[in-house]
Amino acid sequence: MFATLIAKLSSVELQAMKDGCSQFAVSDMDFLETLAAHKCFLAPPWVLRANPSGQLARVTRIAYDEDGNLDKAGVLLAVAGEFRRTVNRQRHVSNRLTF
DSSP states (O other): OOOOTTTOOOHHHHHHHHHTOSSOOOOHHHHHHHHHHTTEEEETTEEEEEOTTSOEEEEEEOOBOTTSOBOHHHHHHHHHHHHHHHHHHHHHHHHHHOO
16 A cells, blocks of 8 residues: 555545645645655656665656646656556566465
8 A cells, every 4th residue: 555644645635636626735745755755766857766675766757747847646646556566566476476
């Protein structure tokens, strides 16, 4: 599960923010703290993750809105989606290797 520090917003709520249908927005501090909690950081044009082995891995590209501002909700959704895909891949591999 990809929990945000922003009162544990759901992906539906983040999508509403991204689409401009929500009166709330992700603050800069919440955005950075959420990424840091998942061992991620910004290195334009990428969001990178520090792996336990010490290597860096690209998670997703940084997205911008039509005004050129960082699309924080969109980036958090993309990071969460990539984490979800990684977990599913690991489960699939472990299920195939189970004897």
